Amino acid sequence: MAAISSIDEVQAMLAGQGYVCGRALGTVVFLSLTLGRPLFLEGEAGVGKTEIAKAIAAGLGRRLIRLQCYEGLDASSAVYEWNFAEQMIAIRAAEAAGGVDRARLTDELFTEEFLIERPLLQAMRPQEGGAPVLLIDELDRTDEPFEAFLLEALSDFQVTIPELGAIAAPEPPIVILTSNRTREVHDALKRRCLYHWVDYPTFDREIEILQARAPEAAEQLSREVVAFVQRLRTEDLFKKPGVAETIDWAKCLLALDVIDLSPEVIADTVGAILKYQDDIQRLQGSEAKRILDEAKAGLEPV
DSSP states (O other): OOOOOSHHHHHHHHHHTTOOOOHHHHHHHHHHHHHTOOEEEEOSTTSSHHHHHHHHHHHHTOOEEEEEOOTTOOHHHHHEEEOHHHHHHHHHHHHHHOOOOHHHHHHHHSSGGGEEEOHHHHHHSOOTTSSOEEEEEOGGGSOHHHHHHHHHHHHHTEEEETTTEEEEOSSOOEEEEEEOOSSOOOHHHHHTSEEEEOOOOOHHHHHHHHHHHOTTSOHHHHHHHHHHHHHHTTSOOSSOOOHHHHHHHHHHHHHTTOOSOOHHHHHHHGGGTOOSHHHHHHTTTHHHHHHHHHHHHTOOOO
């Protein structure tokens, strides 16, 4: 694919994958692609941080490699592991054949044949179609030692396997890191990246997103859904619904042939937008009607 040469081309590329973004996000994506800098995206869960990596990979025709972070993730789990089961089979076969040269057998056991590649090592390998998109998702779930390792790996775009030595990427991957900001990520890693805060979209932008992801939804229903969700985000909730929940809810309503929001419909489908029982409890009784009435009152006539 031809190189991206402008911010407008970035926005058009992402729009072609159903991802609607504003000028600010389009700019930082363009700079990341142009300068070869990792892109660090922070924001609430469900605002589209992970989706942008998928859209970039699809738009550029590159492979997407995802490292899903979790508490206790260490360098070896993110880079590689040895296939112990296959190594044991090789040992048993060598012993059965007799005349085992242990030094030679040890060397043979720690070769590429018995290596299981994890996301960071996969991202350093040559890929058909060009360097892959490496998504390091929810980095805030890991701890500081892993951050320090990641800083080194992203500085040189290489990883080291003691038995094989250093493996460097022939072409640096396109790196996107995301964080839900459950804790602060160290400044040293942030300085290595271009940074962007992905916020909840405006009403008009969320309408655009919904039209792109659920185009079969009628305009009036889309407006009511977005208005209700945006009004719901102003409530004191444990977990505010993200854009992902807006899209899921709209698709649920379409599956039920709903053409107009009502308190009864909201009560039946609330599990698509709220994921915690305490939040769902807040929407019981007259609360759903109050929020819906306020949302509809704020809508301009089509």
